[in-house]
Amino acid sequence: MSSPILRLVAQRILLGLVLLLAVSVLIFAGTQILPGDVAQAILGQSATPEALANLREQLGLNDPAWLRYVHWLWGILHGDFGTAQSSGLDIATSISTRLKNTLFLAACAAIVAVPLAIILGLIAVRYRNGFVDKLISGLALASTSFPEFFIGYVLIFVFAVHWQIFPSISTVDDSTPFLERLQAVVLPATALTLVVLAHMMRMTRAAILNVMQSAYIETAELKGLRPFDIIRKHAFPNAIAPVVNVVMLNLAYLIVGVVVVEVIFVYPGMGQYLVDHVAKRDVPVVQAVGLIFAAVYITLNIVADIAAIVANPRLRHPK
Amino acid sequence: MADSKANSGRLLDIRNLRIEATVYPPGEAPKTITLVHDVSLTLEKGKVLGLIGESGAGKSTIGLSSMAYGRGGVRITGGEVILNGRDILKAGPKGVRALRGREVCYVAQSAAAAFNPAHKLIDQVVEAAMLHGTATRAEAEKRAVALFKKLSLPNPETIGERYPHQVSGGQLQRVMTAMALCSEPDLIVFDEPTTALDVTTQIDVLAAIKDAIRDTHVAALYITHDLAVVAQVSDEIMVLRHGRLVEWGGTRQIIKEPRQEYTNALVSVHEIEHQEQQPGATPFLSVKNVTAAYGGGHVKVLKNVSVDIYPGQTLAVVGESGSGKSTLARAITGLLPPEEGTVTFDGRPLANRLADRPKEDLRQLQMIYQMADVAMNPRQTVGTIIGRPLEFYFGMKGRERDKRVAELLDEIEMGKGFVDRYPAELSGGQKQRVCIARSLAAKPKLIICDEVTSALDPLVAHGILKLLLNLQSQEKVAYLFITHDLATVKSIADSIAVMYRGEVVRYGSKSKVLTPPFDAYTDLLLSSVPEMEIGWLEKAIKGRRMESAGN
Numbered sequence: 071m072s073s074p075i076l077r078l079v080a081q082r083i084l085l086g087l088v089l090l091l092a093v094s095v096l097i098f099a100g101t102q103i104l105p106g107d108v109a110q111a112i113l114g115q116s117a118t119p120e121a122l123a124n125l126r127e128q129l130g131l132n133d134p135a136w137l138r139y140v141h142w143l144w145g146i147l148h149g150d151f152g153t154a155q156s157s158g159l160d161i162a163t164s165i166s167t168r169l170k171n172t173l174f175l176a177a178c179a180a181i182v183a184v185p186l187a188i189i190l191g192l193i194a195v196r197y198r199n200g201f202v203d204k205l206i207s208g209l210a211l212a213s214t215s216f217p218e219f220f221i222g223y224v225l226i227f228v229f230a231v232h233w234q235i236f237p238s239i240s241t242v243d244d245s246t247p248f249l250e251r252l253q254a255v256v257l258p259a260t261a262l263t264l265v266v267l268a269h270m271m272r273m274t275r276a277a278i279l280n281v282m283q284s285a286y287i288e289t290a291e292l293k294g295l296r297p298f299d300i301i302r303k304h305a306f307p308n309a310i311a312p313v314v315n316v317v318m319l320n321l322a323y324l325i326v327g328v329v330v331v332e333v334i335f336v337y338p339g340m341g342q343y344l345v346d347h348v349a350k351r352d353v354p355v356v357q358a359v360g361l362i363f364a365a366v367y368i369t370l371n372i373v374a375d376i377a378a379i380v381a382n383p384r385l386r387h388p389k
Numbered sequence: 390m391a392d393s394k395a396n397s398g399r400l401l402d403i404r405n406l407r408i409e410a411t412v413y414p415p416g417e418a419p420k421t422i423t424l425v426h427d428v429s430l431t432l433e434k435g436k437v438l439g440l441i442g443e444s445g446a447g448k449s450t451i452g453l454s455s456m457a458y459g460r461g462g463v464r465i466t467g468g469e470v471i472l473n474g475r476d477i478l479k480a481g482p483k484g485v486r487a488l489r490g491r492e493v494c495y496v497a498q499s500a501a502a503a504f505n506p507a508h509k510l511i512d513q514v515v516e517a518a519m520l521h522g523t524a525t526r527a528e529a530e531k532r533a534v535a536l537f538k539k540l541s542l543p544n545p546e547t548i549g550e551r552y553p554h555q556v557s558g559g560q561l562q563r564v565m566t567a568m569a570l571c572s573e574p575d576l577i578v579f580d581e582p583t584t585a586l587d588v589t590t591q592i593d594v595l596a597a598i599k600d601a602i603r604d605t606h607v608a609a610l611y612i613t614h615d616l617a618v619v620a621q622v623s624d625e626i627m628v629l630r631h632g633r634l635v636e637w638g639g640t641r642q643i644i645k646e647p648r649q650e651y652t653n654a655l656v657s658v659h660e661i662e663h664q665e666q667q668p669g670a671t672p673f674l675s676v677k678n679v680t681a682a683y684g685g686g687h688v689k690v691l692k693n694v695s696v697d698i699y700p701g702q703t704l705a706v707v708g709e710s711g712s713g714k715s716t717l718a719r720a721i722t723g724l725l726p727p728e729e730g731t732v733t734f735d736g737r738p739l740a741n742r743l744a745d746r747p748k749e750d751l752r753q754l755q756m757i758y759q760m761a762d763v764a765m766n767p768r769q770t771v772g773t774i775i776g777r778p779l780e781f782y783f784g785m786k787g788r789e790r791d792k793r794v795a796e797l798l799d800e801i802e803m804g805k806g807f808v809d810r811y812p813a814e815l816s817g818g819q820k821q822r823v824c825i826a827r828s829l830a831a832k833p834k835l836i837i838c839d840e841v842t843s844a845l846d847p848l849v850a851h852g853i854l855k856l857l858l859n860l861q862s863q864e865k866v867a868y869l870f871i872t873h874d875l876a877t878v879k880s881i882a883d884s885i886a887v888m889y890r891g892e893v894v895r896y897g898s899k900s901k902v903l904t905p906p907f908d909a910y911t912d913l914l915l916s917s918v919p920e921m922e923i924g925w926l927e928k929a930i931k932g933r934r935m936e937s938a939g940n
Contacts, residue, residue: 285502292456293490293517307507383506383552 074388078379086372093364094146098139101353112155142357151358156350161358164343167244169362172332172339175255176324179262183324184317187267191274191313192306196298198279207275210268222261222334229257240335258335262328266320273316277309284308311378318374326363400473400575400608401432401455407467408450408459408632424450424463425632434575435606439623439640441616441655443846444817447632448612452578455610456493457485473575490517494569498581500561504553510564511549518572529571536567539604540597558710559590563597570605577602579611583618587709587873588917595621595919596930614846616655617919620644621926628652644921654848656921661854661880665899668884671736672697673867674721674835679730681720690716691727692891698835701865705882705899707872707914713891714871718837721869722754752782755828759840761820765812771798771823772808778830797826800863801856818849822856829860837869842877854880875918879903887911 109125110117126132130141145152151161190210194203213221230238240254281287282305290304329341336342340359347355379385408425425447432438440448453460454470457477469476477488494517497503504513515529524532530549537545540563553561562582569577582598583591599622602609613619619626619640626643628635628651636649647653674697681691690713698704706714719725721732723743732739734753740746755778758764765774775794779785785793795805801822812820821841828836838857842850858881860866870881878885878899885902887895889910895902907915916929 285497285499286505288460289495289497289503289513290505290516291489292458292495294486294488294520295490295516296486304505304508308505384554387552387555389555 075379075385078385079376082372082375082379086368090365090368093368094143094361095139097357097360097364098142099135101357102135104353146358146361152354154347154352154355156347156352156355161355165340165358165362168338168340168343171242171337172325172328172341174251175258175262175328175332175337175339176321178252178255178259179266179324180321182259183263183266183320184270186263187270187317188274188313190267190271191278192298192301194271194275195278195282195301195305198275203275207268207272210271213264214268216264218261218265218330219334221264222258222331225257225261226334238335240337242338255337258328258331258337261331261334262324265331266323270313270316270320274309274313277312278305281305281308307381310381314377314381315374318370318377322367322370325366398433399431400434401430401610402471403428403430403451403454403468404471405429405468406451406454406465406470408447408454408463409466410461410463423632425454427468428629428632428634429468430627430637432576432608432610435608436625437602437609437611437623439619439626440610440612440629441614441619441626442629442635443614443848445631446629448614448629449580450632451629452580452610452612453495455576455578456489456495458489487521490574491521491523491572492574493576493578494572494574496562496565496569496577496579496582499585500565500582501553501558501585503565504561506553508552509549510551510553510556514549514564514568514571517568521572523572532573533567533571536570536601537564539601540564540567541593542567557590559586559594562586562594566594566598566601570601570607573605574607576608576610579609579613581613584613584615588875588919589709589913591618592917592919592926592929596926598622599926615919616644617921617925620921620923621919628655641923644923661851661858663858663880663882666699666702666883668697668702668898669699672699673735674698675733676717676721677731677733679717679720679727679732681716681725681727683725690891691720693730694720694888694891694893695730696886696893696896698867698869699883700834701861701867702883703861703868703870703881705870705872705878705885706888707875707878707885708888709873709914711890712888714873714888715839716891717888718756718839718869718871722756722837748782752778752831753834754837755831755833755835756837756839757821757824757828757841759843761817761824761841761844762812764824765820765827767812769811770808771810771812771815774812774823775826775830778827782831793830797830800829800860801826816849817845818852821845821853825853825856825860829864829866832864833866835867835869837871839871840873841870843872843874850877857881875915887914 109122109129109131113121113125130138133141142152149162151165153159154161154164190206194206197203226238229236236256237254238257240258242251242254246254278301282301287300287304290300295303326340328339329345331337332339332341333345340362344356344359347359405427406425406429407423407427409421409423411419411421413419428447428451430438430451440452442448449460450463454465455472457465457470457480459465465478468478470478472488473492477485480488504510511530511533514533515524515526518524518529518532519526533549534545537548542548542560542563548556548560548564556564566582579598583594586594595618602622609622611619611622616626623640625638626640627637628643628649630651636643636647636652638648643652644656647656676694676696679691679694680689682689694713694717696704696706696717706717708714716725720727723739723741723746726741734750739750772791772794775797776785776790779790779793794808798805798807803819803822807815807819807823812823815823824841842853845853854877857868861868868881870878872878882899884898885896886893887902887910895908895911902911903915913933916932919925
């Protein structure tokens with residue numbers, strides 16, 4: 071690989087790190103603005119001032135904000151997210167299993183959704199403005215328009231209650247074997263696929279249609295290529311950047327936006343964990359999860375940027 | 390039987406071709422217009438037919454009909470296109486795909502746009518041959534390399550490994566010709582293959598195409614608006630106008646003894662008599678030792694350039710693309726502040742940066758661009774476009790402004806009816822006229838004309854040049870006229886600066902610059918301008934002293 075690409079990629083990664091740092095400041099500052107502090111939250115409204123002062127001392131809450139931020143960040147960099155106030159459990163440990171579960175579900179949904187969306191997009195372009203195109207767009211839009219909980223319950227009704235093929239509750243733990251785990255996520259993954267499909271499909275279609283206006287598509291047509299080969303061979307490679315972008319956005323959604331689906335299927339993932347602790351006003355957990363979600367978003371967007379850079383032959387093969 | 394025998398040498402027979410399209414004028418109901426009216430033509434095997442005419446004449450449309458292709462929703466609604474003995478309009482999608490890229494291949498005007506940026510050249514060159522099974526990958530690649538050699542491309546063995554953006558425009562055009570030849574078709578449609586190139590590059594590509602046609606015995610439809618070019622490669626020429634046949638005959642007859650008035654107008658279009666004016670006592674604008682660079686001083690594009698412009702006169706700046714012509718304009722206007730040197734105006738130095746110049750200086754220097762349609766806001770009417778500088782520089786409003794707009798429209802020989810039109814409703818020449826009016830509205834001392842006639846048909850360009858000359862004698866405005874077209878220079882210039890790789894290599898009054906002895910570069914430029922004469926190409930190639938920079 072040549073130096074301009076390396077430089078651009080390094081630039082993106084560095085930018086991502088800076089962004090992540092900025093987000094961490096925002097998250098920390100945000101939780102500081104909330105009324106009351108951790109000591110108050112732990113001891114409750116009826117605590118004596120002495121007890122509060124002692125606990126504040128113990129937790130280092132009397133230090134200036136920037137020092138507390140540095141301590142917090144330092145801890146995170148060493149894998150220490152602190153302890154959850156509500157349960158007293160180590161946050162890092164709780165998160166690691168749940169993050170694994172969330173990633174597993176997201177991966178299952180993505181493995182189906184991404185290729186399916188792209189292939190449907192290609193087919194829609196091939197039969198653009200015709201019946202097939204309208205059918206694909208219509209179904210995809212319809213599946214997106216239904217709220218996730220609706221799709222979730224319909225799936226449960228059909229596949230878990232009526233036909234009893236898949237379980238309606240997707241509870242898994244560390245000891246669950248892989249195949250069982252897979253069976254457990256079939257319904258939530260299907261629900262997620264239906265939710266993200268349309269966005270990726272429509273963007274693929276739009277990006278390729280944009281490329282289809284180019285003169286080189288006419289060249290391909292005048293070589294006698296079949297319409298689908300033109301789309302696959304000549305249009306798609308030039309539409310990769312926008313497609314990767316929207317795919318990454320949806321992957322990020324699959325990881326950080328699955329709260330509703332996780333709750334419906336009682337799947338022990340990050341979303342459920344976050345919702346539980348928001349309800350309990352457990353600030354350290356919310357901070358930790360917020361930071362992880364931000365990291366996921368930023369990482370995936372960097373991947374999209376890098377993919378767009380690498381997909382550009384002008385950057386890959388400089389003059 | 391007798392009939393088929395008589396036709397045995399006939400490759401293409403187009404009979405009563407009618408082509409239509411549906412247009413959607415703003416605010417009106419869609420209507421069907423006829424682009425080609427019952428045109429017939431025949432082409433023997435191995436012969437070259439030139440299709441010539443202005444834009445909108447239907448040249449490309451007719452050319453593409455030989456591949457049963459209608460560009461952008463154009464429909465072939467009548468007639469027959471008989472290729473190798475069968476009507477391809479009745480062939481069906483599969484039958485049409487089987488002939489495209491095998492029996493007929495296409496060479497587009499802009500090879501830069503016609504190659505897929507995502508694939509290596511060689512993959513695209515051999516694609517059609519492999520698709521149609523006329524060669525295996527190895528055979529096709531061997532053929533491609535041989536063609537690259539024949540078309541005198543540098544490094545024929547390895548150039549295929551490059552991507553389109555890594556190859557110059559002239560080379561790309563030759564690679565595209567190789568691509569068309571690679572599947573050994575019976576017919577190639579050349580659609581303005583040299584129009585987008587510099588004259589010095591055009592001559593190389595033209596010679597390469599001509600050799601390739603001769604050696605491979607392929608027949609060709611050669612589409613162009615430049616009669617001098619088509620005269621070099623064609624056996625016969627067909628003149629088209631508004632989708633109708635004007636005249637069809639042998640090349641010699643068309644250029645030497647045109648029978649139709651329109652053909653005659655095309656043949657004689659280049660000549661405008663322009664009496665050279667002697668430079669006055671003092672120039673009003675002087676460029677002194679200007680050096681300018683892009684990329685923070687890394688790429689020097691102007692090196693120590695000095696020129697003078699006298700009131701009411703025209704300085705033409707000629708050179709190939711990349712010679713720094715437009716950069717000189719950018720330096721003068723302050724868009725690209727010079728690294729060194731000064732630009733003086735009326736005896737005082739102009740601020741280097743555009744942002745540092747007072748409004749009055751901005752008013753004095755106006756610009757007209759090559760692409761008139763992108764130089765205007767498509768959502769503003771002609772009246773608004775021309776009125777804008779009146780408001781901006783003179784604070785004119787209301788009736789006063791409208792009156793002046795009407796005067797300006799009159800000056801550019803367009804009537805009041807155009808005030809409320811949008812740019813999209815104008816022809817190419819009309820758009821350029823509006824741009825001229827807009828620059829005149831500021832009452833400038835100097836108008837910089839950057840390739841203003843390059844995108845126009847010869848007859849339209851001729852009209853624009855005449856208009857510019859008339860306006861100059863009325864308004865006493867000076868022009869800095871940037872062009873690569875020497876015929877234009879002869880028509881309009883008082884003095885000439887020849888630029889080559891950022892330097893002025895020859896500078897002086899028109900008569901001095903265009904009188905021998907020439908330096909090598911000026912000689913190359915002058916000898917590369919196609920002349921309407923059979924055999925000019927061979928003579929010009931033989932007589933050259935240096936290679937063009939495009940190689």
